[in-house]
């Protein structure tokens with residue numbers, strides 16, 4: 048077993064061995080060994096660059112003992128680090144730009160990203176000293192940089208060096224560290240638990256990687272595989288038996304529901320596949336961001352292979368796979384035939400529209416006066432057009448309806464009950480819980496023995512916040528006014544996942560920039576009701592473009608990194624940041640011992656009376672507070688006693704409450 052594990056680890060790189068063996072080897076032989084990996088295919092100039100890099104490494108590493116791994120695969124990112132070298136107590140991550148004169152920010156970020164990937168997701172590297180090094184072989188000496196401080200968290204600032212300076216850079220870093228050597232055997236056999244962002248995961252799945260390659264499958268997250276298998280079995284058995292079935296997967300925010308859905312859809316992405324599936328979501332920004340990311344990736348990879356593909360073509364290819372549910376609905380209204388796919392996966396199914404919303408919309412926007420079905424009922428009816436078999440998979444987030452007209456899961460169950468008596472119902476055994484708002488309906492199908500309950504259809508652990516799975520639990524406690532539990536949970540969470548409080552947005556911005564490294568993404572999120580943050584230059588009225596916000600780089604003023612444009616719960620639901628800043632306005636105030644929900648109309652705050660809208664606002668804050676993978680800062684402004692719409696008393700109660708829930712205040 049140990050050997051097998053070790054082989055797995057070694058398999059991660061195209062060449063691996065001791066430094067001594069590597070230095071003694073013939074470069075051509077090393078290259079030949081790597082070429083056996085079918086995706087290691089070098090063109091002429093790449094080959095020359097690669098040989099130069101290998102010769103340089105042989106020369107520089109000769110005095111050392113340790114291990115070397117070439118083309119070390121980072122599956123989460125779909126790329127490979129040029130070299131990982133372990134010498135004594137330090138793991139060096141080396142990225143070579145042979146012939147390059149300049150240190151580009153994107154190249155620096157890339158090597159830091161590799162180092163972060165090791166530190167965050169590779170068990171043997173969690174505690175080790177890691178030194179990212181960017182080698183631009185021809186860079187000027189005065190542009191080079193060597194870290195001179197030992198970082199508290201053991202991850203060095205990226206070193207920049209040229210070919211002549213590499214030896215001194217390694218030696219300099221080694222001189223700084225006094226610690227035990229990395230035990231190479233156990234490092235090689237230690238497990239790797241990647242947690243991709245949903246965008247990275249989508250790209251990897253679409254490129255054909257299996258979900259197991261890019262995700263965690265340890266005790267903390269085994270559910271994903273079980274849930275995926277369970278969903279797969281429901282699809283296959285419907286197909287085998289010529290039956291129709293609807294299936295409800297539940298889960299806490301960040302537990303992997305969307306990932307399960309994307310996995311199911313990418314497994315059967317081919318139109319000729321008889322299990323051909325489509326991934327649908329009513330979440331416009333999520334769909335736009337994933338489609339754009341896929342199309343860009345498709346173009347980039349196509350160009351590398353010399354394909355002449357246009358952006359539009361790439362986009363239409365990916366649109367067949369991820370679609371906006373409202374678009375799918377409209378297509379099905381136009382065409383009364385059965386849709387091409389037998390399997391439809393609805394993400395955030397709790398957000399599908401109720402009868403009133405659907406009928407109003409059809410009347411106003413589509414000029415269909417006699418539409419008479421809710422969105423769930425209509426969508427099932429579309430799949431029901433297949434004569435033989437069909438499966439509808441609903442991915443359901445608890446407590447995450449955020450908009451008027453969203454039916455919750457109740458309507459899905461009622462629709463099946465009302466109109467599709469021959470459809471099987473498979474439900475997560477947690478769907479009876481209050482936060483899904485369908486207790487009565489589920490009990491009724493249970494009483495009549497109509498539903499099959501599966502524990503595997505529930506995803507219980509939040510994996511998004513990979514350093515601490517208790518973040519979403521803490522958020523729930525905080526929103527449910529459970530101060531004691533919340534402050535106890537936060538003590539646990541905080542050790543790995545910083546959560547801090549401040550009244551100063553500028554300070555929060557500095558905190559975000561200080562926390563994030565490499566290309567780790569950060570941004571400001573606020574509630575869509577946060578109308579009185581304008582004096583802080585936070586304007587929810589000027590709509591952000593989620594595609595730029597989530598995909599553009601640090602030099603783009605429209606990107607989240609710029610900390611100017613802010614996103615609301617509608618933009619960020621289903622997506623995530625590494626580090627987030629939540630600015631808390633007077634729309635959701637804590638006063639006395641409860642939440643006080645307000646909305647700003649015209650020129651003043653008005654109390655929200657409808658219990659439905661009160662719930663939406665609370666859910667909005669749930670979405671905002673669960674967006675960060677690694678840590679968050681919450682800003683509760685001071686207010687202004689001169690401005691009646693921003694009275695300090697509107698904010699002070701919230702600030703005090705958050706402090707009582709255990710949040711520590713950022714020091715200047």
Ligand SMILES: Nc1ncnc2c1ncn2[C@@H]1O[C@H](COP(=O)(O)OP(=O)(O)O)[C@@H](O)[C@H]1O
Pocket residue numbers: 241242243244245246248261262263264268271298299300301302303304305306307510511621623
């Ligand atoms: N088993 C897993 N291993 C690694 N990463 C995972 C796993 N499950 C989910 N993730 C990651 O965690 C984040 C949250 O997953 P997501 O599917 O968006 O959750 P949900 O839809 O339930 O809110 C995503 O970044 C996803 O890629």
Ligand SMILES: [Mg+2]
Pocket residue numbers: 304305306394395621
């Ligand atoms: Mg999701």
